Amino acid sequence: MVEKEMIKGWDKNEMAQKAALDIPNGAYVNLGIGMPELVAGFVPEGREVIYHTENGLLGMGPSPEPGKEDPELINAGKKNVTAIKGACYFHHADSFTMIRGQHLDICVLGALQVSGQGDLANWSTGAKDAIPAVGGAMDLVAGVKTIYVITKHITKNGDPKIVEKCTYPLTGKKVVDRIYTNYAIIDVTEKGLFVKEMAPGVDFDFLQKHTGAKLNRY
Amino acid sequence: MINKIIKTPAEAVAEVFDGAVIMISGFGEAGSPIELIHALIDQGAKDLTIVSNNTGSGHVGLASLIEHRRVKKMICSFPRTANSTVFPELYTKGEIELELVPQGTLAERIRAGGAGIPAFYTPTSVDTPLAEGKESRIFNNKEYVMEYGIKADFSFVKCQAADRYGNLIYNKTARNFGPVMCTAATTTIVQARKVVELGEIDPECVVTPGIFVQKVVEVSNPADESKLVAENRRYPW
Secondary structure (H helix, E strand, C coil), X not given: CHHHHCCCCCCHHHHHHHHHHCCCCXXXXXXXXXXXXXXXXXXXXXXXXXXXXXXXXXXXXXXXXXXXXXXXXXXXXXXXXXXXXXXXXXXXXXXXXHHHCCXXXXXXXXXXXXXXXXXXXXXXCCCCCCCCCCCCHHHHHHHCCEEEEECCCECCCCCECEECCCCCCCCECCCCCEEECCCEEEEEECCEEEEEEECCCCCHHHHHHCCCCCEEEC | CCCCEECCHHHHCCCCCCCCEEEECCECCECCCHHHHXXXXXXXXXXXXXXXXXXXXXXXXXXXXXXXXXEEEEEECCCCCCCCCHHHHHHHCCCCEEEECCHHHHHHHHHHHXXXXXXXXXXXXXXXXXXXXXXXXXXXXXXXXXXXXXXXXXXXXXXXXXXXXXXXECCHHXXXXXXXXXXXXXXXXXEEEEECCCCCCCHHHCCECHHHCCEEEECCCCCCHHHHHHCCCECCC
């Protein structure tokens, strides 16, 4: 078992690539801060995808060339970005009308924990000395039609991040549709968690051993 | 003649009083009216409640206002960002209040405040700690949380260009909370990179109609907050 514990599965680029393959042509997509941002780099050629950033831009492009940064053109992570041809700017209430009003197709977010029912905890560990900060996460999970989570399968301490019940404060209840981890792609359905694909070297028993909620095979 | 143009930031913020509720535009540094905030630090009003998405960076702008102990309470969605140390330190010591609001709920509460809507229901935050103690209601078999509109005594907003009627256009993602904040304050004070003649802003392209703006001051070369933070500058200079 020792060597099995060493299984790394997919790296973060491969995880991002897996998620990118599930983004259809024409989708309006919001990518969360961190690993989700990598997804944009792997959308297959020929698919036109429009990226939304909640601070007021539809049609977000890649990072600017060095020296071309504009402090008034940033993304939700406050990083410099560009605007594609056909982009538009809007104010915050309109931006969250797009989000909460179910106009966006897909949101890809990171997670601290996901439950077997699709509950998501990704904004706070609930630690007493932490400064609480939520940003737009609760609005995104409440409003975007499809929520993908991209995350390591286990924590640095080896604890499962997919759990029976989240112990961290929730971002939203029953909101996650699919989870991309370094070990597997897992669908969240009314009938529970279903394993869609496993990374090379990962088998079902190994996956279940490192998952805190019951997994099912398709 | 209607002329909302004020000569200096100091004159523009002169009437701010102790205990005022002030909305401050910006998402990080983009759209933050740093010269108006600095004028307010000089002016001295205290016990303020500030509505703004973040709490500022370094020791300039909103972070400096907080550092000068002028702010009693922050209403915001994300009080800790890179280079934000002033607010976290005071909050940890229990010396500043925080009302944490999801970002879309914050925007909508401001929009509602400006639109004469006292409260509304939203799906955001249902079943989370941020819904605790709030009224909720079921519509079409789904639960929604009631949130109140917010109004302010003053809004401080940064824009790209303004005319003497107070019509405004913005610059890229620096628009963010500006347009909704303009609608929600008794007195909206705007710093514009450029003051233009009437008619120079195409009526089809006006983002904030002048009726929502009371005062405009031209600040043609606004400070670049991230540069000030990188140079570890402190206000007052």
